[in-house]
């Protein structure tokens with residue numbers, strides 16, 4: 001175990017993202033979580049250092065999702081990644097609205113799922129495509145995380161809408177004050193922004 005942590009630390013020191021991700025996979029992380037944490041710990045993610053969680057919540061997240069994380073080893077110190085909107089006026093309320101929306105679509109009402117909902121809400125605060133801002137390897141990994149966190153919500157994205165747009169559209173429908181430009185997507189001039197490819 002000590003050797004594998006040494007390998008992890010060395011990969012991190014040389015900013016070798018695939019090798020950091022491989023260590024996390026070897027410790028039992030699911031692929032999207034391995035991608036997310038590798039990007040976070042290499043400063044390649046727009047997510048905040050603790051993923052929007054409190055310090056103990058972050059430790060719990062790692063314990064739950066990286067079951068082989070070496071016992072007693074500290075979490076890597078944060079590195080600055082691309083900017084995000086966290087800290088801007090009104091953003092905390094927006095994150096809370098998104099987290100509430102995600103939690104409303106949960107299948108399981110356990111703390112681990114609630115934590116994942118928070119991470120996904122915070123993941124909407126980057127300036128780019130959500131899956132890239134979260135450091136995921138592909139858009140499909142975001143679908144996997146959303147389907148795990150909020151399956152009853154994710155299943156409603158039947159038109160393969162961009163996920164961030166979809167979440168805001170759902171907030172719009174819930175009358176939380178996020179207003180779409182048109183009463184229906186079919187009649188909206190912004191359709192390409194909501195449904196275009198997320199490359």
Ligand code: SF4
Nearest residue numbers: 169180185188191194
């Ligand atoms: S296409 Fe227009 S109406 Fe539909 S979600 Fe996007 S902004 Fe809202």
